[in-house]
Amino acid sequence: MAGLTVDAIDTYYGQSQVLHDVSLNVDDGEVVALLGRNGAGKTTTLRSVAGIAPPRSGRIQYDGDDITKLSTFEIIRRGIGYVPEDRQVWEPLTVAENLEMPAGRGGEWTVKDAYDLFPTLSDLREAKAGDLSGGEQQMLVIARGLLGGTDLLLLDEPSEGLAPQIVADVRDALVDLKDDLTILIVEQNVKLALAIADRVYVLANGRIVYESVVDNLDADDPALREHIAV
Numbered sequence: 768m769a770g771l772t773v774d775a776i777d778t779y780y781g782q783s784q785v786l787h788d789v790s791l792n793v794d795d796g797e798v799v800a801l802l803g804r805n806g807a808g809k810t811t812t813l814r815s816v817a818g819i820a821p822p823r824s825g826r827i828q829y830d831g832d833d834i835t836k837l838s839t840f841e842i843i844r845r846g847i848g849y850v851p852e853d854r855q856v857w858e859p860l861t862v863a864e865n866l867e868m869p870a871g872r873g874g875e876w877t878v879k880d881a882y883d884l885f886p887t888l889s890d891l892r893e894a895k896a897g898d899l900s901g902g903e904q905q906m907l908v909i910a911r912g913l914l915g916g917t918d919l920l921l922l923d924e925p926s927e928g929l930a931p932q933i934v935a936d937v938r939d940a941l942v943d944l945k946d947d948l949t950i951l952i953v954e955q956n957v958k959l960a961l962a963i964a965d966r967v968y969v970l971a972n973g974r975i976v977y978e979s980v981v982d983n984l985d986a987d988d989p990a991l992r993e994h995i996a997v
């Protein structure tokens with residue numbers, strides 16, 4: 768496990784500045800949630816860490832090393848797993864093949880650990896990934912994100928568009944993961960985020976506007992709600 772420090776990053780798409788002076792940290796072993804309304808810059812923050820949308824200024828450190836200018840390939844190799852919101856599985860391949868490929872890169876997690884975490888996937892191991900439901904595909908991309916030496920998981924809106932029962936399954940799996948992994952999760956579902964996170968940040972218009980430890984923080988907490996402004 769290893770910690771992440773994002774220090775005053777400014778990230779642009781072309782001429783358009785999306786992140787303004789964003790700083791946050793995820794300590795080794797912590798689960799941190801990034802909340803905020805649509806378009807606030809949550810996905811862009813994850814993309815900056817993953818090297819897909821590198822910041823124009825500021826610094827990102829992981830495990831004590833400056834990773835700001837590294838390629839995505841190099842960042843993933845260092846143990847950062849990125850699970851984007853689009854749930855892209857390798858459709859023609861089976862569930863087992865989707866998992867065996869990244870597992871081949873080594874790391875602590877095994878395909879068996881993935882099946883223990885998501886028993887549904889174990890039952891579906893010979894199914895084509897393209898035939899899975901949205902919830903099953905979400906489980907598969909999370910499981911795949913763990914394999915291949917991941918210590919820090921960047922997770923983008925795992926609950927989006929899923930039925931409540933499936934959201935509960937994903938939540939339970941993430942609670943199980945808490946002890947073994949450092950996680951930075953983007954979520955619109957505040958209840959889910961508070962159920963698993965140790966701390967939260969809220970982004971609005973590309974700036975961090977609120978930060979709190981979760982402890983007894985309630986999803987209806989006025990200070991939190993004011994900043995999320997749902």
Ligand code: ATP
Pocket residue numbers: 780783785803804805806807808809810811812
């Ligand atoms: P959502 O929940 O809708 O994904 P978000 O908080 O993750 O929202 P981002 O996806 O990071 O927000 O988007 C932040 C801003 O950047 C938005 O105004 C969005 O329109 C813009 N943006 C996102 N991706 C691109 C891109 N590839 N090119 C240009 N602008 C982009």
